[in-house]
Amino acid sequence: MARIDLDLAHSYKANPREDADYALLPLQMTFEDGGAYALLGPSGCGKTTMLNVISGLLAPSQGTVKFDGRDMTHATPQERNIAQVFQFPVIYDTMTVAENLAFPLRNRKMPEDQIKKRVGQIAEMLEMSGQLNQRAAGLAADAKQKISLGRGLVRPDVSAVLFDEPLTVIDPHLKWQLRRKLKQIHHELKLTLIYVTHDQVEALTFAQQVVVMTRGRAVQIGSADALFERPQHTFVGHFIGSPGMNFMPARATGDVLDIAGHTLPMPAGRELPAGDYKLGIRPEYVTLAVSGAAGAVPASVVRVQDIGTHLMLTATVGEGAVKVRLHSGATAPQAGDTAWLQLLGAHTCFYKNEELIA
């Protein structure tokens, strides 16, 4: 177990000139010992690169990787004592389930009786005790991936266990089970877990701290709550949540805000220097107001969808679209109506150059 400090950048090109040449832009980050982390972002954002840099499969082109303060930048995965689980199941075809699980331990010359105990324990956790003597090659994809997970978790003394989208090949209902299993295992084994995914639900339910990445940049590190309430970057607001945050241009002058041609008083307790901003508000926090209410803007309703637990209202304010999440019981306006929306409140965020200002 170890605390992992990253202070690095990585480019697959020899002479990176612009930001686009980097797979990972310069970043500083610390993974605390025993924490459960998720790296979240769309495909190609640098998550897997970061994971491979941590595991030692890849050496960063600049900077250092430190484990408990020791420089491990050029150390092999063995020297770092890292375990990693890959996107697609990797199993040793000629071995049984038990031998697959024991393989990392046997390679490290652990005494046979301890191996047996540990394999039994891990198999128990993964509910594979009954299959220990089966050939691994004959199993279904999800069972194979469970073996891969097991091989990642079997070593008791690892610095960290890294997961690279490990549940991609798993059926949805099993995904839930395995995710809960992993959380439980994290609780029991107190290992440092770093989990890469592009699925926000997976990241937010699994991890204590989520690192949101886009285009080689870690734009925010925080708890699920922080990512939802105060996205540090418009990308986070857009990527987290379903649907994502609403954004629209707003201009501040003194103590008034100009939104799509409507002048509104600045919400209480907020101060913004004069200038152009991007206003961001989650669909959950937009409320309907009575016609002409102070601080509300009129919007023309485009569509109202019933999504079971709630209603999703789509409307346009000026040029831009706004999504509003309403309770099922609410009296919803019809398509074509004009609705008054309250956009300003405690949950409203203001961005300049995509970064959170207030």
Place this chain on the structure above:
Amino acid sequence: MSTTTKPVNQKAWLLVLPVIICVAFSAILPLMTVVNYSVQDIISPERRVFVGTEWFAAVMRDEDLHAALWRQLTFSFAVLAVEIPLGIALALSMPAQGWRASAVLVLVALSLLIPWNVVGTIWQIYGRADIGLLGMALQKMGFDYSYTGNALHAWITVLVMDIWHWTPLVALLCYAGLRSIPDAYYQAARIDGASKFAVFRYIQLPKMRGVLMIAVLLRFMDSFMIYTEPFVLTGGGPGNATTFLSQYLTQKAVGQFDLGPAAAFSLIYFLIILLLCFILYNWMQRVGTATKENTGE
């Protein structure tokens, strides 16, 4: 009435017909001609006598044939024993990508492009003690090497020639097998702390099983039918040292024009290859699954 209610009709046979005709002309008819000869004694084009299984019985008792068969089996298994491990080793040491990979591939495949009789001629000159590089070098080193005079030397020369000619095929097949292993396996093995040998034993070898099976069967069948190279190199000699089955058969059929025994023997030859391939195939299938079952205990 049943023909009208049947949901199937027999027109589909028309589609298979061209294939049947092709196969008939290419395989079945020639084979049947051989069967025809094998049960008759052709005395002259006008006179022939039906002799039943007499030729088969005679061929089975032929001492020369037994000797040729043993020679052949030893040779084929020696070929497999050397070419398969050597081909795997070659494939493992070939570069995986970049221009080096292309260059090495071309270089390795070179010997496969040379016609059989040219291979024989190359080695015939190469091994000569008076003008050949190999022969002269061996002579200078103090070996009294002569593939025309010494039976063992001749046998080994034919074997080395076959290894030189065909190991690249095994290497290329294994190379293809190796390249199809996803990177994640190697990465996982590194993470699991596997040694180089463990990677070979538990990842590369199991993943190469399919291509290895093809390589073994191809090399076995081909070496079992070897004819041209020893014909050019040694002509079957010295004595009978390199008279393999094909050579023997040709001597019978073409040299002595003993069509009956030659035909009977051809059929036996064919069945031997069929049988051995069947055994090899099943054995290799079993090896693959048996290791899994054994370890399952």
